[in-house]
Amino acid sequence: MAMVTDQRAWFLPAPTEEQPKVDVDTGVAHIARVYNFWLGGKDNFAADREAAELVISSYPTVLASVRAQREFLGRAVQSLVTEAGIRQFLDVGTGLPTASNTHEVAQLMSPDSRVVYVDNDPIVLAHARALLASDPQGATAYLDADLRNTDEILAQAANTLDFSQPVAVMLVGVLHCVPDSDDPAGLVKRLLDAVPPGSYLVIAHPANDIHAAQIGTAANRLNQVMANPVTMRSHAEVASFFDGLDLVEPGLVQLHRWRADPADPDTELANYGGVARKA
Numbered sequence: 645m646a647m648v649t650d651q652r653a654w655f656l657p658a659p660t661e662e663q664p665k666v667d668v669d670t671g672v673a674h675i676a677r678v679y680n681f682w683l684g685g686k687d688n689f690a691a692d693r694e695a696a697e698l699v700i701s702s703y704p705t706v707l708a709s710v711r712a713q714r715e716f717l718g719r720a721v722q723s724l725v726t727e728a729g730i731r732q733f734l735d736v737g738t739g740l741p742t743a744s745n746t747h748e749v750a751q752l753m754s755p756d757s758r759v760v761y762v763d764n765d766p767i768v769l770a771h772a773r774a775l776l777a778s779d780p781q782g783a784t785a786y787l788d789a790d791l792r793n794t795d796e797i798l799a800q801a802a803n804t805l806d807f808s809q810p811v812a813v814m815l816v817g818v819l820h821c822v823p824d825s826d827d828p829a830g831l832v833k834r835l836l837d838a839v840p841p842g843s844y845l846v847i848a849h850p851a852n853d854i855h856a857a858q859i860g861t862a863a864n865r866l867n868q869v870m871a872n873p874v875t876m877r878s879h880a881e882v883a884s885f886f887d888g889l890d891l892v893e894p895g896l897v898q899l900h901r902w903r904a905d906p907a908d909p910d911t912e913l914a915n916y917g918g919v920a921r922k923a
């Protein structure tokens with residue numbers, strides 16, 4: 645197993661007292677680095693690039709899909725701040741820092757926005773400082789934690805977020821990393837149970853019922869080489885994560901069409917996005 649415990653990976657930031665060295669298994673593909681490659685980033689290893697290329701060869705549209713996911717995230721945060729008055733975000737499955745991270749979009753419109761980032765990949769941890777460049781009027785925090793440990797996430801996030809006020813729970817491109825056997829719907833429910841009425845849930849989730857044959861091949865190939873398997877889901881399965889909440893317009897749709905101006909009716913992307921309010 646290839647382990648990086650020092651700065652042999654040129655893109656890892658130098659460790660500091662607050663951010664010590666991280667252990668990274670470079671020999672197996674990880675979703676954060678695969679995704680980074682698809683987005684045109686440089687924070688990935690050969691195993692990640694090979695996995696990413698395997699998917700591109702069976703589903704080239706993945707490149708448009710991941711870009712559309714970032715744009716959906718930006719539009720969702722913008723609408724939550726400007727239309728719903730949300731000032732607090734719990735962003736689980738943050739990914740490697742890229743353009744327009746959640747706090748940047750939120751604080752651009754409302755500098756007092758507070759954001760807690762959560763990810764379980766040590767490479768994201770190593771880059772956490774880039775996620776912490778908060779506007780002084782607001783706050784950001786980073787938790788090295790797993791979505792399956794909702795109690796830990798909620799306890800730690802309470803140091804930065806006020807759970808008596810509305811919070812937007814962001815699960816953008818992460819629930820497909822949780823297999824059915826780990827009860828993703830139960831995890832979503834536990835997070836939403838912890839936030840008050842007026843809070844929101846944002847989900848982006850790759851589809852298995854759009855471009856189904858290509859997606860099936862891509863997912864099988866990915867799961868043969870990845871450290872953790874992915875589970876693509878149907879519209880009905882993704883919609884069920886919003887049970888008990890009120891989906892805001894336009895509902896759960898291919899995410900490049902979610903409040904896009906102009907909405908592109910011709911392109912099909914196997915990626916759903918939706919935003920819902922807790923009544």
Ligand SMILES: C[S@@+](CC[C@H](N)C(=O)[O-])C[C@H]1O[C@@H](n2cnc3c(N)ncnc32)[C@H](O)[C@@H]1O
Nearest residue numbers: 676679737738739763764765790791816817821
């Ligand atoms: C596809 S990336 C999405 C990044 C970002 N949300 C976006 O849309 O651009 C998925 C991220 O979720 C993280 N992740 C996967 N499984 C996780 C888990 N069980 N707990 C926490 N983070 C997880 C990965 O490390 C990765 O950074």
